[in-house]
Amino acid sequence: MQVVERNQCVFSFSGNHAPVLTVSSGECVILQTNDCFSGQIKKDQDLVTSIDYRKINPVTGLIFVEDALPGDVLRVEIIRISIEEQGVITTLPEIGTLIHRAETRTKVVQVIEGRTVLFSEKIQFDCAPMIGVIGVAPAEGEVACGHPGLHGGNLDTSCLMEGSTIYLPVFIPGALFGLGDLHASMGDGEMCGTGVEIAGQVEVRLTVLKDEPLRAPVIETSDSWYAVSSDHDVQSAVRKASESMQEMIAGRWQLTPTDAYLLMGAIGDVQMSQCCKPCPVETVVRVRMPKLEGLTGLIG
Amino acid sequence: MQVVERNQCVFSFSGNHAPVLTVSSGECVILQTNDCFSGQIKKDQDLVTSIDYRKINPVTGLIFVEDALPGDVLRVEIIRISIEEQGVITTLPEIGTLIHRAETRTKVVQVIEGRTVLFSEKIQFDCAPMIGVIGVAPAEGEVACGHPGLHGGNLDTSCLMEGSTIYLPVFIPGALFGLGDLHASMGDGEMCGTGVEIAGQVEVRLTVLKDEPLRAPVIETSDSWYAVSSDHDVQSAVRKASESMQEMIAGRWQLTPTDAYLLMGAIGDVQMSQCCKPCPVETVVRVRMPKLEGLTGLIG
Numbered sequence: 001m002q003v004v005e006r007n008q009c010v011f012s013f014s015g016n017h018a019p020v021l022t023v024s025s026g027e028c029v030i031l032q033t034n035d036c037f038s039g040q041i042k043k044d045q046d047l048v049t050s051i052d053y054r055k056i057n058p059v060t061g062l063i064f065v066e067d068a069l070p071g072d073v074l075r076v077e078i079i080r081i082s083i084e085e086q087g088v089i090t091t092l093p094e095i096g097t098l099i100h101r102a103e104t105r106t107k108v109v110q111v112i113e114g115r116t117v118l119f120s121e122k123i124q125f126d127c128a129p130m131i132g133v134i135g136v137a138p139a140e141g142e143v144a145c146g147h148p149g150l151h152g153g154n155l156d157t158s159c160l161m162e163g164s165t166i167y168l169p170v171f172i173p174g175a176l177f178g179l180g181d182l183h184a185s186m187g188d189g190e191m192c193g194t195g196v197e198i199a200g201q202v203e204v205r206l207t208v209l210k211d212e213p214l215r216a217p218v219i220e221t222s223d224s225w226y227a228v229s230s231d232h233d234v235q236s237a238v239r240k241a242s243e244s245m246q247e248m249i250a251g252r253w254q255l256t257p258t259d260a261y262l263l264m265g266a267i268g269d270v271q272m273s274q275c276c277k278p279c280p281v282e283t284v285v286r287v288r289m290p291k292l293e294g295l296t297g298l299i300g
Numbered sequence: 301m302q303v304v305e306r307n308q309c310v311f312s313f314s315g316n317h318a319p320v321l322t323v324s325s326g327e328c329v330i331l332q333t334n335d336c337f338s339g340q341i342k343k344d345q346d347l348v349t350s351i352d353y354r355k356i357n358p359v360t361g362l363i364f365v366e367d368a369l370p371g372d373v374l375r376v377e378i379i380r381i382s383i384e385e386q387g388v389i390t391t392l393p394e395i396g397t398l399i400h401r402a403e404t405r406t407k408v409v410q411v412i413e414g415r416t417v418l419f420s421e422k423i424q425f426d427c428a429p430m431i432g433v434i435g436v437a438p439a440e441g442e443v444a445c446g447h448p449g450l451h452g453g454n455l456d457t458s459c460l461m462e463g464s465t466i467y468l469p470v471f472i473p474g475a476l477f478g479l480g481d482l483h484a485s486m487g488d489g490e491m492c493g494t495g496v497e498i499a500g501q502v503e504v505r506l507t508v509l510k511d512e513p514l515r516a517p518v519i520e521t522s523d524s525w526y527a528v529s530s531d532h533d534v535q536s537a538v539r540k541a542s543e544s545m546q547e548m549i550a551g552r553w554q555l556t557p558t559d560a561y562l563l564m565g566a567i568g569d570v571q572m573s574q575c576c577k578p579c580p581v582e583t584v585v586r587v588r589m590p591k592l593e594g595l596t597g598l599i600g
Binding site: 089090091096097098101102103105107117119120122123124125158185186187188189190191192193194195196234235238239242243246253255257258259261262263264265266267268269270271272275276277287288290292293294295 | 389390396397405407420422485488489492493496553554557559561562563564565567568569570571572575576590592593594
């Protein structure tokens, strides 16, 4: 299997980046990733205020996927996520729901056997490895890897875990795919602006789907579908994700728009992905619909 | 066991209501409840636009709990929830994330063996019975049962299910407790403004806790703690719930405020309870912290 090393990285999604690898549709590839600080923080004394901010949120890639054309969908199956033995949690200046009640701090934590985070002598918790940044090049220009959008990007969504699949709209030939910003664990909403930031590697299978309309990222897990949307304003993000889910379930499950909406009230969930306000980065929300027996998938 | 019938109900939480029952601390009681429309909607042709809106969100009670004094905490263990055989989902004028893309509609649904909701011939889903409105009288005045607040009220929180416990601040002697607005199922955020609205009955154990500081509702489930907050603005609600959780875990788990915040970023979740904006009612959010091995409870 082909491997992309972590030094083959960029700090934005853009069609102007030269691809570091070309794969066929349906091929698996391993991407080694650096942490969101490009490894600049190694001990408690390394504060985010003294690192090079141009090196934030690297993604490994970008990868050219053969046959991917604008209007297609790139299906990304997350086959395996492995993480290293040391992670870091930090507060960030001017970011986070409790920034008015916290110091600028770094906390380095150890990961035991890939399973347990040692937060302190008394506090430990299970790892729940997930991908923070995953996406393709936008139609034009470049989007810094710290930002979310229709192309994916910094979605910081806890359901981007091993076994999940994300569907991304393709905007340019080859899609130009990349990912990075792993977390050993991240709370929904990422209240302090970071989770357990960590380096690692991810195996994905990249497949081009033709004739699939998709206007924004969709995530599939074993039991659920998620429409993902972002906006500076939380409520606008919720409305956009609701609209996406309404369109998908009305189309696939043959419901009127109003019936789709009633079903969403009864069993559809609004969930937070990224809402560490105040924050210059857009909020990310997801609307979940459980998979229901006897009904078709929402995509693919 | 004492039973309060569903016709013994009020439409606001207030110390001015005469109690319908007095119980000792630690006593169990059964409250029979009407649905949120006071049973005014029985078939698909009954639209919310033609019912008496003064009869919205009745709560059964209020119940005077002996020994409860201002500054105490009322612990409410939700021992059993049973629901009737027919529920109703509706859109509501000027409320809901997709109100610009839906008609005013009523959908009556059947509940089979208390376990399955028949949404249509092709679509069915599991029941997940929960309580929409639960609370005590505020310090002064009255709060309509459709509104949330520090006293509880219309929290519309899916974790208010059988087996959960909610802790409420006591504002007046006797607390004056009541509940209503059951749902056979309700999606987080309640996108269309209703879930599967249904009548039923709830068994609770009401216990007064002394010397427990509590400024807003807290919910306990088998594996989690939730700080619940409401505000017209989503981000303000998130900030307030974050503050409550930070104070609780810093106090109980002997963490500095910044360490509590870092732990919240790593494993604390921001979750939506009620966010069917546009809506005149405040948004309700909850911040979740998983129970961690070897650490004390956050209350009680």
